[in-house]
Amino acid sequence: MTTYKIAVIGGTGPQGRGLAYRFATSGHTVVIGSRSDERARDMAADIARRSGEHALVSGADNTTAARSADVVILAVPYQGHAELVASLADQLAGKVLISCVNPLGFDKRGPYGLDIADGSAAEEAQRLAPEAKVAGAFHHLSAVNLWSGAEFLDHEDVLVCGDDEHAKTVAAALSCAVTGRDGIDAGALRAARHLEPLTATLISINKRYKTRSGIHIVGLERD
Numbered sequence: 001m002t003t004y005k006i007a008v009i010g011g012t013g014p015q016g017r018g019l020a021y022r023f024a025t026s027g028h029t030v031v032i033g034s035r036s037d038e039r040a041r042d043m044a045a046d047i048a049r050r051s052g053e054h055a056l057v058s059g060a061d062n063t064t065a066a067r068s069a070d071v072v073i074l075a076v077p078y079q080g081h082a083e084l085v086a087s088l089a090d091q092l093a094g095k096v097l098i099s100c101v102n103p104l105g106f107d108k109r110g111p112y113g114l115d116i117a118d119g120s121a122a123e124e125a126q127r128l129a130p131e132a133k134v135a136g137a138f139h140h141l142s143a144v145n146l147w148s149g150a151e152f153l154d155h156e157d158v159l160v161c162g163d164d165e166h167a168k169t170v171a172a173a174l175s176c177a178v179t180g181r182d183g184i185d186a187g188a189l190r191a192a193r194h195l196e197p198l199t200a201t202l203i204s205i206n207k208r209y210k211t212r213s214g215i216h217i218v219g220l221e222r223d
C-alpha cells in the first residue's frame with residue numbers, strides 16, 4: 001500500500017477529524033490543519049490517542065499543513081470556502097486536493113443543494129487553485145460513523161470524481177482507509193454538481209428514518 005502525508009484542512013471539525021482518524025489508523029501520516037495551530041495540535045493529540053501507538057498525527061495552521069503534505073483534504077464548510085482555497089493556492093500547486101465539501105442550505109422544508117456559480121464546490125476549488133489536481137470524494141460519509149470505531153464501513157461506497165486521473169486514483173485508494181476497498185470512479189469533476197447536493201437527500205432520509213444513511217452501488221463486480 002502506498003502511504004501519503006495528508007493534510008486535513010478543517011481537521012478540527014467532525015468530518016475532517018473522522019477522515020483523519022481513518023487515515024492515521026491505516027498508516028498514513030496526517031497533519032491536522034486549522035486557522036489556529038493550537039486547536040490543530042489539540043485535535044491531533046486526540047486523534048493520535050485514538051489511533052494507536054504507531055499513528056503519525058500532528059497539527060499546524062492551515063498554510064503550514066497544506067505546504068507539508070502530498071495530499072490535501074478540504075473538510076471545511078462551504079461558507080468561507082472560496083477565501084480559504086484562494087489563500088492556500090500557492091501551497092496547493094501540484095498537489096492532489098480532495099474536496100468533501102457539500103454546499104447545502106436548510107429551510108423549513110429541509111436541506112437542499114445551493115446554486116454554485118462554478119457548478120460545485122470542487123469546481124470552485126479548481127478555479128481558485130488552478131495548479132492543484134482536484135478530486136471530489138467522501139461527500140456521503142457520516143462524520144459520526146467515521147469516528148465511531150476502526151471497523152471498515154464496508155456496507156458503504158465512496159464515489160470519486162475528477163478530471164485528473166492521478167488525483168482520482170489517490171482519492172480512490174484513500175477510500176480503502178474508510179470502506180476497506182477502493183472508491184468508485186463516478187466521472188469528471190463536474191459530477192460533483194450531483195454528488196455534493198445528493199447529501200441533502202441523505203440528510204432528509206436520516207431525519208425521517210432516524211438513521212445514518214449512506215451510498216452503496218450495486219451492479220459492479222467486486223474483489
Ligand SMILES: NC(=O)c1ccc[n+]([C@@H]2O[C@H](COP(=O)([O-])OP(=O)(O)OC[C@H]3O[C@@H](n4cnc5c(N)ncnc54)[C@H](OP(=O)(O)O)[C@@H]3O)[C@@H](O)[C@H]2O)c1
Pocket residue numbers: 009010011012013014015016033034035036039040074075076077078079080081084100101102103138139140141142143144
Ligand atoms: N459532518 C458531516 O457528517 C459531513 C459529512 C459529509 C461531508 N461533510 C462536509 O465536510 C465539510 C466539513 O464538515 P464539518 O461538519 O466537519 O464542518 P464544521 O465543523 O462546520 O467545520 C470544520 C472546520 O472548518 C473550519 N472552518 C469553519 N469555518 C471556516 C471558515 N470560514 N474558513 C476556514 N475554516 C473554517 C473550522 O476549523 P478551525 O476553526 O479550527 O479553523 C471547523 O472546525 C463540510 O463542507 C460538510 O458539508 C460533512
